[in-house]
Amino acid sequence: MTSARSGGLRTLRGRSVAMISGLLLAAVTVFGIVSVAILRQNLVTQAESTLYLSNDTAISQTLTAVDATGNVPTFDDVSLAVPSDGFFFVVQDDEVVVSAFFTRDYDYRPMTGVELSHARAAMGESGYTAQADVADDGMYLVTASDVVAEDGGELTIVSGVGLTDADTVVRTYALWLAVVGIAIAAFAAVFGWRWTRQQLDPLERVAEIADEVAATPLSSGEIAPQRRVPRDVRHLGSETDRVADALNRLLDHVELSLNARHRAEESMRRFIAEASHELRNPLASIRGYADFYAQPGADADPREAQGALQRIGSEAARMSALVDDLLLLARLDADPVVAHDDVQLSMIVVETASDARFAYPGHVWRIALPDEDVTVVGDEGAIRQMLLNLVANAGHHTPDGTSVTVAVGKTETAVELSVNDDGPGIDPDALPTIFDRFTQAGSRSQTRERSTVGLGLAIVQALAIASGYEVSVVSSSAGTRFVIRIPIVVGD
Missing domain, CATH: 3.30.450 (Beta-Lactamase)
Known part of the structure; x- marks a missing residue:
């Protein structure tokens, strides 16, 4: 350099x-x-x-x-x-x-x-x-x-x-004036050099950091944290300090963006592997049954044929669900348009909890609703799907005997729709990317065979963003709490 x-x-x-x-x-x-x-x-x-x-x-x-x-x-x-x-x-x-x-x-x-x-x-x-x-x-x-x-x-x-x-x-005056002028110019050169060096040191540090970043491979892989330009209190607010601050913020943005891209690439690779695995088994079953019954002279018991058809239908439904999730995410990416109607949350909570009791009978399901009906502005189908995905996430990733509470709360500015469980919680390393697509975080103590490809929470976040809501999660060894925060529209 x-x-x-x-x-x-x-x-x-x-x-x-x-x-x-x-x-x-x-x-x-x-x-x-x-x-x-x-x-x-x-x-x-x-x-x-x-x-x-x-x-x-x-x-x-x-x-x-x-x-x-x-x-x-x-x-x-x-x-x-x-x-x-x-x-x-x-x-x-x-x-x-x-x-x-x-x-x-x-x-x-x-x-x-x-x-x-x-x-x-x-x-x-x-x-x-x-x-x-x-x-x-x-x-x-x-x-x-x-x-x-x-x-x-x-x-x-x-x-x-x-x-x-x-x-x-x-002549004497002119001579002294020349001496004084040269002395002033020399003093200005020395003082100016020291002063400009002090003032421009932040720019030199900016150049050093920029050279280091330029020498760092950024085309692939996770980006290691880069050095930042140190801020000097003597130059706060100056143009050089603003340049240093701008470079630091640029590096923050670049690191976040490149690491997010890396995570997306890793998630995509995991998804391809998981999706291939998920699709290979049902396709193999379907192909096996089809090849068997397609053979000339195949004589099958009607009950066995009925079971085979049911198995084919189950595997096809499983593949259809995966494809439907991918199509939904693609639609939300391309055209995130949702309805803005009046939706009663209490009915949705009651119906979703009732369905969850039959889907996960080993769990204890509870609801917590305010005394009065709570109405929000949104898309009923989107809200039902977000709540259903959160309930399914709690039922699938927590052991039998876990207590799950679906609640509706209200603050001055928003309505909070939450799903709380007292399960073992989510691994802390997985929390920052829990809403990323194709993420399969699981819980601290996974008790069920993993059979998802990590799209449920990604769909929740995509629907929340399209609806103008906020979704968050807090988890510890004492349990997990997902919250959908729905802003209150003035006049409701």
């Missing part, structure tokens, strides 16, 4: 863990991209505020110096106009007249020609902000402002502030 635990991503557990981890990783990735973009935008906005403040200061200092002296301030005069990691320069008549570049440690120097060319290339319209790699060490925000001095001279003041710190913060 291939283990379900070694299937990798082919198993439901592997796919579930991969899906959970992938979804978490995707969620962290999307969150990281969005949060990084928002963080950088906020840092750029802060840098823009610093840039605009620095640019306003540079404009103020430049115009103050031009208005006071008529000249643009020198390099040493503009040190306070620029923040760390920033620069500014002034363009007059398309030439840079002064520039200052401040490093992160607040040292300053004039801007190089490359830096000036990069900054001027990134300049946009006055008042707008652009990004440029001015010093080949990171991005800078650059803005240019066109101003006019009091003497009418036009100047362009360009300011810049570095984004290196902002980019460093963003």
Whole structure:
């Protein structure tokens, strides 16, 4: 049997863990991209505020110096106009007249020609902000402002502030976010694997039990009890528990059905053997008599011939009774239709008990009836036959001297027609199949020669089912009680 635990991503557990981890990783990735973009935008906005403040200061200092002296301030005069990691320069008549570049440690120097060319290339319209790699060490925000001095001279003041710190913060945040995301995905994979394993263990047990059942031969013979899926209280009510419960109920049904089929097959084999035996003897007798009297010149005494004919008739009647029972069962199987008339049970009980006294004179027959007549809805013929079969069963399978009571009782919901005897009782092993066809259970102490094929109680049950009644039996060493429970129809 291939283990379900070694299937990798082919198993439901592997796919579930991969899906959970992938979804978490995707969620962290999307969150990281969005949060990084928002963080950088906020840092750029802060840098823009610093840039605009620095640019306003540079404009103020430049115009103050031009208005006071008529000249643009020198390099040493503009040190306070620029923040760390920033620069500014002034363009007059398309030439840079002064520039200052401040490093992160607040040292300053004039801007190089490359830096000036990069900054001027990134300049946009006055008042707008652009990004440029001015010093080949990171991005800078650059803005240019066109101003006019009091003497009418036009100047362009360009300011810049570095984004290196902002980019460093963003990179650090992104790195930690990636580490945290991978850790979350790894934790989700480990936890998800353990959790799905716990949740799917019932399904694996279901698969194991199903594999065992699949390897069990079920085509013939009695089915041995199969293992059931154990129920886990932690999963009661879950889908996996419902699957386990469904498999257990299916196995119960399969075992019951297959064992019932096996019992039916065994009963059929017994019936064929018994029926063959039952039919062989009368047929042999009939054939013997027929062959004897069919011989040419056979001269028989009239009294012997009369006895032979009586014997032939008795054996034929016995075979007819067996065939009639089989036809009745077949009819009930094919079309279980019975009448629904008002039937008085008291008369049926009295007549049946009276007949039983003549059929089994060695028994003590009693009846127990209520003071008032009891009327039920049913088929009189079916009720008579059920009661007759139960009485015959008691008379045939109990020894002489046994007391048999045929009684009628009434409860709130049903009328109970019962046959009780104080005989030795039925073998407990035979009780579960006592109403099966072709069952010959007998009693604990069989005193009569067995001459039935086990159809009487099967006919009782078939008629009861067709009539909507219930038939049951309780037996012990103190006696046996058969009960036909007839529901009371509202309005009767």
